[in-house]
Amino acid sequence: xxxxxxxxxxxxxxxxxxxxxxxxxxxxxxxxxxxxxxxxxxxxxxxxxxxxxxxxxxxxxxxxxxxxxxxxxxxxxxxxxxxxxxxxxxxxxxxxxxxxxxxxxxxxxxxxxxxxxxxxxxxxxxxxxxxxxxxxxxxxxxxxxxxxxxxxxxxxxxxxxxxxxxxxxxxxxx
Amino acid sequence: xxxxxxxxxxxxxxxxxxxxxxxxxxxxxxxxxxxxxxxxxxxxxxxxxxxxxxxxxxxxxxxxxxxxxxxxxxxxxxxxxxxxxxxxxxxxxxxxxxxxxxxxxxxxxxxxxxxxxxxxxxxxxxxxxxxxxxxxxxxxxxxxxxxxxxxxxxxxxxxxxxxxxxxxxxxxxxxxxxxxxxxxxxxxxxxxxxxxxxxxxxxxxxxxxxxxxxxxxxxxxxxxxxxxxxxxxxxxxxxxxxxxxxxxxxxxxxxxxxxxxxxxxxxxxx
Numbered sequence: 001x002x003x004x005x006x007x008x009x010x011x012x013x014x015x016x017x018x019x020x021x022x023x024x025x026x027x028x029x030x031x032x033x034x035x036x037x038x039x040x041x042x043x044x045x046x047x048x049x050x051x052x053x054x055x056x057x058x059x060x061x062x063x064x065x066x067x068x069x070x071x072x073x074x075x076x077x078x079x080x081x082x083x084x085x086x087x088x089x090x091x092x093x094x095x096x097x098x099x100x101x102x103x104x105x106x107x108x109x110x111x112x113x114x115x116x117x118x119x120x121x122x123x124x125x126x127x128x129x130x131x132x133x134x135x136x137x138x139x140x141x142x143x144x145x146x147x148x149x150x151x152x153x154x155x156x157x158x159x160x161x162x163x164x165x166x167x168x169x170x171x172x173x174x
Numbered sequence: 175x176x177x178x179x180x181x182x183x184x185x186x187x188x189x190x191x192x193x194x195x196x197x198x199x200x201x202x203x204x205x206x207x208x209x210x211x212x213x214x215x216x217x218x219x220x221x222x223x224x225x226x227x228x229x230x231x232x233x234x235x236x237x238x239x240x241x242x243x244x245x246x247x248x249x250x251x252x253x254x255x256x257x258x259x260x261x262x263x264x265x266x267x268x269x270x271x272x273x274x275x276x277x278x279x280x281x282x283x284x285x286x287x288x289x290x291x292x293x294x295x296x297x298x299x300x301x302x303x304x305x306x307x308x309x310x311x312x313x314x315x316x317x318x319x320x321x322x323x324x325x326x327x328x329x330x331x332x333x334x335x336x337x338x339x340x341x342x343x344x345x346x347x348x349x350x351x352x353x354x355x356x357x358x359x360x361x362x363x364x365x366x367x368x369x370x371x372x373x374x375x376x377x378x379x380x381x382x383x384x385x386x387x388x389x390x391x392x393x394x395x396x397x398x399x400x401x402x403x404x405x406x407x408x409x410x411x412x413x414x415x416x417x418x419x420x421x422x423x424x425x426x427x428x429x430x431x432x433x434x435x436x437x438x439x440x441x442x443x444x
Contacts (some may be wrong), residue, residue: 017222020301025226028299028308028434035301050186057190064197065219067302068309068336068343072197074302079190119304119350125370126304126350127377134372135303 007161008047011154012039012055016062024066032138036063037111038146040078041104042154044085045147056082073118081111104147105140112139216338227297289403291325291440292316297341306349306369310439313340317443321401325440329407329430330354330395334441342441346433347408348373355398356408361386364396367408367427373434376409376427383422387414393427403442 019035027033036059043055060078064071084107092099116131298309312318314337324331324344332352335345345352350370356378357364363385367378378393391411397404409429416423 017219021222021226023301024298025223025230028301032303033301034303050183053186053190057193061197063301065216066298067300067305068216068307069302069305070198071200072194073304075197076191076194079194083187115304124350125368127371130370130372130375139303 003165004158004162005047005051007158007165008043008154009051009055010161011157012043012059015039015150015153015157016059020063020066032135033142034108034139035146036060036074036078037081037108037139038104038143038150040081040111041085041100041107041143041147042150044082044107045089045100045103046151046154047082047086049083049086052082052086053079056080073115076118077111077115080114081107083107084110100147100151101144104143108139108143109136112136223298290443292318292443294342294439294441296436296439304350306346306352306373306433307335308344308346308436308439310342310344310441311340312441313338313342315339318342318441319444322444323402323406323442325406325442326431326436326438328432329409330402331431331433331436331439333401344439347376347429347431348433354402354408355396356393357396358385358387358411359392359394360388361391363387364398367393371426374429374432375412376429378411378425378427380422380424385423387411387423387425389413 016036016039019039023033023035039059040056043059044052046052047055056079057075059082060073060075061071063074063078067074085103088103088106089099092103094100112131112135116126116135119126292312294310294312296308297311300307310324318334318337320334320337322334324333330347332344332346332349334342336343346369347354347367348369348371350368352369354367355364356367363380363382365378365380365385367376369376371377378387380387389411393408393411395402395404395406395408407430409427409431412426412428414423414425
């Protein structure tokens with residue numbers, strides 16, 4: 001693993017608990033906000049495959065701890081979100097305006113549909129109407145609105161980490 | 175290892191899925207007996223949570239100080255006038271209570287023992303859009319048990335799902351895995367109130383095809399099952415419908431409790 005990728009991992013490891021704690025204490029999920037999904041989209045966008053999947057898995061695992069239900073559900077869901085984002089990224093020009101937003105919306109939508117299917121298969125009584133009206137639209141809106149600020153935060157933080165801990169290989173030393 | 179290189183992505187994917195399924199299996203434990211991993215992860219998070227809560231309390235204190243004096247005075251006047259009207263209402267309620275007591279004695283009902291409740295602060299809300307839970311500041315050391323009913327001043331909130339020594343996770347009525355035995359106060363028709371339909375909507379499924387239910391009817395706990403006592407307010411019927419021809423009626427219930435703004439709750443101590 002090179003230094004740049006490691007600095008991204010450290011940035012996610014620092015940001016994820018902080019952002020989820022803020023949501024846990026102040027906001028909850030009443031507005032349909034899912035910061036874990038946005039962070040997973042960001043990992044899918046910024047970190048190359050397959051490291052992004054691991055990042056999504058880690059972010060999901062931390063979210064599982066906060067949710068306090070079945071460990072692994074968010075981990076599976078968010079690794080899928082990161083995976084789809086990195087897949088969609090291949091078809092988009094990263095310099096195109098809102099490219100990250102489009103990728104985030106597509107991957108969050110797919111991730112939500114798969115999570116809903118898993119919940120229904122496990123006999124959880126989650127109404128279809130509520131999923132369509134109360135979960136999916138808000139997920140898409142939040143993903144669209146927050147992916148760029150979150151990417152900026154991760155880039156900024158990983159830049160600071162890279163300055164503290166420079167990658168020797170990039171400088172040419174052994 | 176180099177031979178595996180072309181399959182790196184596939185292997186990573188399989189490992190991630192296997193890890194998720196493994197975790198789901200080992201942590202699908204009962205609420206009063208969390209696994210070692212859950213305990214460790216939760217313990218590790220406690221100091222961060224404490225720090226955040228301290229910051230939140232300080233922030234709340236300072237935000238109150240910055241409020242305008244005039245607004246506070248106006249609010250004070252309004253509250254005083256409300257207090258006057260509430261005092262008269264209280265006198266009337268005491269009269270009704272006395273009358274109720276008398277009627278109970280007349281009918282030969284045995285007076286039920288008052289259940290003990292403890293007040294708790296809401297210290298956390300689930301960050302997941304799929305599940306509806308809150309975390310409260312009382313735990314097993316305070317006498318809270320798994321499945322203990324949790325109420326607010328307005329009505330039923332849910333039940334204790336998982337326990338820690340100093341905190342507990344409460345399953346809200348709106349959670350997809352929640353189910354409460356309920357009845358219509360007016361017609362005494364029984365059913366089950368389930369969540370999973372949104373943060374401010376519950377669904378009541380009736381046992382009888384001929385259930386007499388109308389919008390505006392009050393929904394109470396029926397006491398069927400051993401979790402919830404009888405007579406706690408759940409909410410009010412908003413809309414009655416038949417999901418498919420020939421099936422029993424269902425209705426949307428507007429919960430009495432505003433789950434998004436819960437700050438303090440009462441937990442029944444058994």
